[in-house]
Amino acid sequence: MDLNTVTEFAPATRAAWRDGDAWLGGGTWLFSQPQPRVRRLLDLDAFGWAPLRETADAVTVAATCTLAQLARWRPADRHFDGAATLARQCCHALLGSFKVHNVATVGGNICLSLPAGPMTSFAAALDGVALLRAPDGTRRAVPVAAFVSGDGRNALRPGELLSHVSLPAAALTARTAFRQLSLSAVGRSAVLVIARRDADDGTVVTVTASVPHPVQLRFPAPPTPAEALADLDAVMDAALDATGPGYLDDVHGAGPWRAAMTRRLITETLGELAR
Ligand SMILES: Cc1cc2nc3c(=O)[nH]c(=O)nc-3n(C[C@H](O)[C@H](O)[C@H](O)COP(=O)(O)OP(=O)(O)OC[C@H]3O[C@@H](n4cnc5c(N)ncnc54)[C@H](O)[C@@H]3O)c2cc1C
Structure with a gap:
């Protein structure tokens, strides 16, 4: 695409x-369509952040870490x-070529905030926290599950950038079960469910791709599928009552199908963790 x-x-x-600027991650989206508002590209690679930093307490993933590096x-x-296995499963959920995987960044994927953003799925499922920097140097931290607020919408303020995602050790050491479905073999994710069982048996189910923003269900002990589905229905009903969006209904999958598949994948992931 010629960004003229x-x-x-x-x-x-x-x-x-300044107005008209855009942060440049891998550019796989920025260079894929007209950007009439953009006058200047600010290359995030210049920060030279290490892609991944591992300590006993957390793993910090730089926004500029590519999907291939992760x-x-x-x-x-x-x-x-x-x-790390979950990271690979999520990277492969983005059905791009090796060229896309080698340049698309974790930060770009989360900041684009598409419902099918697999880095949002990965980071949200592991209680990742988005570390944000404003142009005046102010920093703040927002859970990734709350950072993405809708289809293409997020918590970024004008000029703010995502520098890193911090993943706490407690979630990194948990067991996880991953399921993803697309309408076609090489289609964009229509439903992506990750269930996580912590050392204390606390269980977190994260739904993405079928809903406009991450939906999380949290339980102090492993729920039965019926309990989890009842919670899911309550969350989705509440969203509709507030005239918020329910299941997505578009070219990547009809709403009723996505709702049925979300329920199926929740049941499957909880079943896998119970084994
Ligand atoms: C073949 C193909 C398949 C794709 N499949 C999927 C898919 O399945 N799911 C999906 O979600 N997307 C998909 N995409 C869209 C897009 O390529 C990916 O979301 C990719 O991860 C974007 O990352 P990037 O680093 O290239 O972002 P860029 O194109 O560099 O940036 C994307 C947006 O985020 C902003 N941005 C980038 N980094 C930051 C930062 N650190 N802080 C603040 N703002 C920032 C940019 O200004 C821009 O608005 C696909 C694209 C292609 C070409």
């Missing part, structure tokens, strides 16, 4: 944010092996 309104390209470290993560702490 863009007249400047600058390292993000040396530019003061998929190659082999944890130094073997307790995080399950999280």
Whole structure:
């Protein structure tokens, strides 16, 4: 795509944010369609962030970490092996070519905030926290599950950028079960469910792709599928009562089908964790 309104390209470290700027991650979306509002691209690579930093308490993923780098993560702490497997499953849920996987970034995927954003699924499922920086240097932290607020909508304020996602060790060492469905073999995710069982048996079910923003169900002990589905119905009914959106209904899947498949995948993931 020829972005003919863009007249400047600058390292993000040396530019003061102004109207018409866009943060550049991998550019796989920015360069894929017209961007009439954009005058200048600010290259986030200039920060030189390490893609992944592992400590005993957390793993910090840079916004500029590519999907390929995340998929190659082999944890130094073997307790995080399950999280690395989940990372690979989520990376593969984005059905792009190796070229896309080698440049698309974790931050770009989350900030684009598409319902089928698999980095949102991954980070939300592991209680990831989005670390944000405003142009005046102010920093704040927002749970990724709350950061994405709708189809293409998120908590970013003008000029704010996502620098890192922090994943707490307690979630990284949990067992997880992953399911993803598309209408076609190489289609965009229509439903993606990740269930997580923590060391204390607390259970978290995260639904993405079938709903406009992540929906999370939390239980102090493993729920039966019927209990989980009752909670899901309550959450979805409440969203509709508030005239919020229910299940997505578009070219990637009809609403009633997505609702049925969401229920099926929740049942399957809980069944896998129970085994
Ligand atoms: C073949 C193909 C398949 C795709 N499939 C999927 C899919 O299944 N699911 C899906 O969600 N998307 C999909 N996409 C869309 C897109 O490519 C991905 O979402 C990708 O992860 C975007 O990452 P990026 O680093 O290239 O973002 P960019 O294109 O660089 O940026 C995307 C947006 O986020 C902003 N941004 C980037 N980084 C930051 C940051 N750190 N802080 C603040 N704002 C930032 C940019 O300004 C821009 O508005 C697909 C694209 C292609 C070409």
